[in-house]
Amino acid sequence: MLVAVNKYITGRYRRKMVAPTGGIVHAATELIQRTYPLALLRWIGKIFVIVLFIVYIIISSWGVSRLEESFQLESVIPPESYYTKHLQASYFIYQW
Secondary structure, three states, X not given: OOEEEEEOOOOOEEEEEOOOOXXXXXXXXXXXXXXXXXXXXXXXXXXXXXXXXXXXXXXXXXXXXXXXXXXXXXXXXXXOOHHHHHHHHHHHHHOO
C-alpha cells in the first residue's frame, strides 16, 4: 500500500493512506478512460450510440404498451383503517 506524506501549515507531517495502484478495477478503469472517449469521437461509435438509443426506445415503448392498470387500493390499506370505509362509501356513492 502506498503512503504519501502531506505537510500542513503548522509544519507537522501527517501520513495519508492512498489507494493502491494496480488490480483488476484499476486496469478496467484505465481501459475505459482510454477507449470510451475515442470510441465516441469516431463515426462508428456515434452510430452505435444512436442505434442503441433507438433499440432502447423501441423496447421501452413495447413494454409500456403491455402494462395493465389494475391497482386495487383495498389490497394495500388495512381493513381496520378509516380510509377503507371511505373507499367503500365512495364506491357506493360514485359507482366506480
